[in-house]
Amino acid sequence: xxxxxxxxxxxxxxxxxxxxxxxxxxxxxxxxxxxxxxxxxxxxxxxxxxxxxxxxxxxxxxxxxxxxxxxxxxxxxxxxxxxxxxxxxxxxxxxxxxxxxxxxxxxxxxxxxxxxxxxxxxxxxxxxxxxxxxxxxxxxxxxxxxxxxxxxxxxxxxxxxxxxxxxxxxxxxxxxxxxxxxxxxxxxxxxxxxxxxxxxxxxxxxxxxxxxxxxxxxxxxxxxxxxxxxxxxxxxxxxxxxxxxxxxxxxxxxxxxxxxxxxxxxxxxxxxxxxxxxxxxxxxxxxxxxxxxxxxxxxxxxxxxxxxxx
Amino acid sequence: xxxxxxxxxxxxxxxxxxxxxxxxxxxxxxxxxxxxxxxxxxxxxxxxxxxxxxxxxxxxxxxxxxxxxxxxxxxxxxxxxxxxxxxxxxxxxxxxxxxxxxxxxxxxxxxxxxxxxxxxxxxxxxxxxxxxxxxxxxxxxxxxxxxxxxxxxxxxxxxxxxxxxxxxxxxxxxxxxxxxxxxxxxxxxxxxxxxxxxxxxxxxxxxxxxxxxxxxxxxxxxxxxxxxxxxxxxxxxxxxxxxxxxxxxxxxxxxxxxxxxxxxxxxxxxxxxxxxxxxxxxxxxxxxxxxxxxxxxxxxxxxxxxxxxxxxxxx
Numbered sequence: 001x002x003x004x005x006x007x008x009x010x011x012x013x014x015x016x017x018x019x020x021x022x023x024x025x026x027x028x029x030x031x032x033x034x035x036x037x038x039x040x041x042x043x044x045x046x047x048x049x050x051x052x053x054x055x056x057x058x059x060x061x062x063x064x065x066x067x068x069x070x071x072x073x074x075x076x077x078x079x080x081x082x083x084x085x086x087x088x089x090x091x092x093x094x095x096x097x098x099x100x101x102x103x104x105x106x107x108x109x110x111x112x113x114x115x116x117x118x119x120x121x122x123x124x125x126x127x128x129x130x131x132x133x134x135x136x137x138x139x140x141x142x143x144x145x146x147x148x149x150x151x152x153x154x155x156x157x158x159x160x161x162x163x164x165x166x167x168x169x170x171x172x173x174x175x176x177x178x179x180x181x182x183x184x185x186x187x188x189x190x191x192x193x194x195x196x197x198x199x200x201x202x203x204x205x206x207x208x209x210x211x212x213x214x215x216x217x218x219x220x221x222x223x224x225x226x227x228x229x230x231x232x233x234x235x236x237x238x239x240x241x242x243x244x245x246x247x248x249x250x251x252x253x254x255x256x257x258x259x260x261x262x263x264x265x266x267x268x269x270x271x272x273x274x275x276x277x278x279x280x281x282x283x284x285x286x287x288x289x290x291x292x293x294x295x296x297x298x299x300x301x302x303x304x305x306x307x308x309x310x
Numbered sequence: 311x312x313x314x315x316x317x318x319x320x321x322x323x324x325x326x327x328x329x330x331x332x333x334x335x336x337x338x339x340x341x342x343x344x345x346x347x348x349x350x351x352x353x354x355x356x357x358x359x360x361x362x363x364x365x366x367x368x369x370x371x372x373x374x375x376x377x378x379x380x381x382x383x384x385x386x387x388x389x390x391x392x393x394x395x396x397x398x399x400x401x402x403x404x405x406x407x408x409x410x411x412x413x414x415x416x417x418x419x420x421x422x423x424x425x426x427x428x429x430x431x432x433x434x435x436x437x438x439x440x441x442x443x444x445x446x447x448x449x450x451x452x453x454x455x456x457x458x459x460x461x462x463x464x465x466x467x468x469x470x471x472x473x474x475x476x477x478x479x480x481x482x483x484x485x486x487x488x489x490x491x492x493x494x495x496x497x498x499x500x501x502x503x504x505x506x507x508x509x510x511x512x513x514x515x516x517x518x519x520x521x522x523x524x525x526x527x528x529x530x531x532x533x534x535x536x537x538x539x540x541x542x543x544x545x546x547x548x549x550x551x552x553x554x555x556x557x558x559x560x561x562x563x564x565x566x567x568x569x570x571x572x573x574x575x576x577x578x579x580x581x582x583x584x585x586x587x588x589x590x591x592x593x594x595x596x597x598x599x600x601x602x603x604x605x606x607x608x609x610x611x612x613x614x615x616x617x618x619x620x621x622x623x624x625x
Contacts, residue, residue, distance in 0.1 A: 048621065048622070051413055053409070053412060053413070053621070053622050054621045054622075073415045073416075073417070074415075076413055076414060076415040076416075077415040079413075080413070081409070081410070081413035082410075083406055083409040083410060083413075085406040086406050086410060087402075087405035087406025087407040087408075087409075087410060088405075088407065088410075089324075089407060090405070091327070100316070100320055101410075101411075101414060103312070103316040104313055104316055104317075104411065104414040104415070104416050105414055105415060106312060106313075106415070145410075148410065152414075152415075
């Protein structure tokens with residue numbers, strides 16, 4: 001698929017300190033990409049450079065073919081940005097705030113009410129249209145923020161800390177909205193966060209950032225395998241019955257590298273996902289398969305591992 | 311272009327519906343109306359001269375208790391300017407609005423230009439409305455219509471007031487860009503204002519008295535003392551402002567503020583009776599007006615450049 005964000009050799013220095021160094025990032029159209037990293041890893045700086053709100057010290061960054069530094073206006077026309085601490089004009093109603101955004105986006109006056117209605121519907125705030133933002137809860141403001149970026153019909157939405165400071169229920173509803181928009185409208189999302197479990201649920205790919213360097217990138221399961229098993233699969237099998245015969249049969253399987261055994265539990269390290277083969281072997285014996293699972297690496301483990309090695 | 315207008319319209323709505331606008335407007339109206347009341351009480355005694363500019367006296371006559379309108383307005387314009395500008399950018403930055411608005415497809419200067427223009431508009435409305443209100447009351451009470459020259463002088467007066475207010479507004483806007491907290495930016499602006507209005511005269515006086523002591527001084531030395539003091543004071547825009555509005559609104563003798571030398575050498579009785587024509591008055595205060603406008607433009611330009619280079623982070 002086509003890349004919507006491409007950065008090459010992107011660097012940013014602040015008073016001699018490298019905030020971002022030689023970053024090569026590519027984000028595909030239609031994916032949900034998570035940018036992870038502890039505070040100060042350079043996430044916000046990257047986002048600001050994508051939107052042309054700050055200039056890179058060296059390197060280039062392109063969004064949908066437009067250079068973010070030189071054609072910032074064109075980039076901002078198709079990219080929506082939800083800052084970490086989103087602010088609205090508190091004394092204005094939700095509708096007025098969105099109307100202001102719509103006008104700044106050069107949308108025809110006659111179309112503005114329709115657009116607002118549509119955007120508020122998606123985030124479920126139609127009934128609060130005439131309410132002033134001061135009375136909104138944090139979750140409502142976050143939802144209004146999503147409506148705010150939807151006004152311009154974006155191709156790409158950059159969301160800085162989408163779930164920061166929200167309770168689990170509200171956070172989940174925000175994430176659901178993101179998934180829905182991604183599926184139904186094909187909007188590419190780039191999320192930055194340090195809240196791993198929430199990001200893990202929805203991101204197609206993640207990039208792990210540390211001190212301005214992308215130290216790992218890919219699908220979450222790939223990342224885990226690369227990190228812990230050297231690119232291998234680890235399958236745990238628990239059976240009841242004769243284990244000796246099975247052990248032999250397992251060792252004869254192609255792609256098996258190592259087998260560990262502890263009581264009735266095998267740990268099979270292999271180059272391929274051998275689950276179907278394993279279950280066939282067991283089915284052909286007297287033994288019963290009581291449990292089998294392939295080891296999934298939670299993002300948290302991956303994350304901790306990366307930062308332990310630092 | 312539309313984005314400037316959008317920002318302008320929104321900021322104008324904000325100003326008009328804000329509490330600070332209502333409070334300032336009320337304050338200016340109370341001060342203006344009480345000063346016009348006092349000047350109406352005293353206008354009969356003051357018009358014994360033959361200069362004929364009765365209408366302008368509405369703005370310049372002070373009573374025993376209350377100062378004149380021009381004294382009030384010189385005091386209020388800096389306050390209005392500072393209050394309109396001090397939180398222009400940093401409050402938006404703090405609330406997180408700035409980064410949201412900046413991520414819209416607009417040029418960065420649309421924001422500062424729109425805000426600046428909206429501030430000037432509001433300021434102009436406050437100043438012009440009180441001047442027109444006083445003129446209206448005066449017209450009914452004294453029954454003497456203003457001459458064409460008086461009307462022109464009043465318009466020039468309004469323009470100078472607006473530029474002076476613009477200077478203070480752009481100065482405090484500059485601080486709102488440089489400083490993160492609104493409390494710091496308003497305190498800095500007010501500190502500068504207090505320094506120029508209260509401390510600079512004291513310092514100027516002290517320096518003048520050291521250079522040319524006034525004890526047993528000849529008339530020439532007294533003038534010299536005054537000139538030194540005055541030239542130091544001229545580094546302050548508030549002095550330039552009061553010089554220019556006094557010259558404009560007191561056609562007979564107001565310009566002696568500017569040229570004390572001519573005061574010393576002149577035949578007093580004749581000079582006082584012959585007021586300057588409008589053109590002559592303007593020539594007298596032209597440098598002052600230009601400096602006020604230049605200061606306003608410089609402050610705005612510096613704010614503009616800093617704002618354009620600043621990084622927009624939501625913190």
